Amino acid sequence: MFQRLLTICAVAFLFTACETASNVAGDSVSGSSSSSATAAGTAAATAAATAAGTASSSESSSTTATQMSDAEKLAQVGNTVYFGFDSSELAGEAQATLDRQAAFLNVNPTIVVIIEGHADERGTREYNLALGDRRAVAVRDYLLAKGLNAARVRTVSYGKERPAVSGSNEESWAKNRRAATVLN
Known part of the structure; x- marks a missing residue:
């Protein structure tokens, strides 16, 4: 019983974390494509942050x-x-x-x-x-x-x-x- 409860909590946490990343990245996609949109949004956010960091530190x-x-x-x-x-x-x-x-x-x-x-x-x-x-x-x-x-x-x-x-x-x-x- 404890293992099932722990598994359910872990899945809920993972789902919540994915949704948070999706919202932070600015995705408004819902449904079954949510996880791929989250990955794409996270990748886009990472690329944008990398580009901004590169532009601000071009000398180094x-x-x-x-x-x-x-x-x-x-x-x-x-x-x-x-x-x-x-x-x-x-x-x-x-x-x-x-x-x-x-x-x-x-x-x-x-x-x-x-x-x-x-x-x-x-x-x-x-x-x-x-x-x-x-x-x-x-x-x-x-x-x-x-x-x-x-x-x-x-x-x-x-x-x-x-x-x-x-x-x-x-x-x-x-x-x-x-x-x-x-x-x-």
Whole structure:
């Protein structure tokens, strides 16, 4: 009996909430199309609010759009390099990726980046933090050797704390042994 009463109250509450949203959105549609009209009205109200918010903050939106396009460009160039097990040595493929990053960053002198060093789950937390740091520093040093200003490149190590892929197999570990370049 209690479950039926609770179910009836929940349905009544849901129906009331839908009607309130419909009235707020300015819909005067009744009958069986009420729920679709509510959804359409809510979507229209959300779109209008979004458009108003975009118009009032166009300066910050253009800055965000610029940052997003820079981040997308960096991702196209290649923003991640991978390392061998227990290594901070840059392989040939990693050097090629970093050459493209350096060219991109030299053409865009206002961009400041953070190099995030990562490790797989094997090893202690402390050891992996140190290994992630060595990887980030190796990438930073390579970029500096390609002409980047040191003030534009920071490093941070996350060790094994932020895996790109979860799993305890060689494929997952290989994807987690990395250094990622992100916009500051």
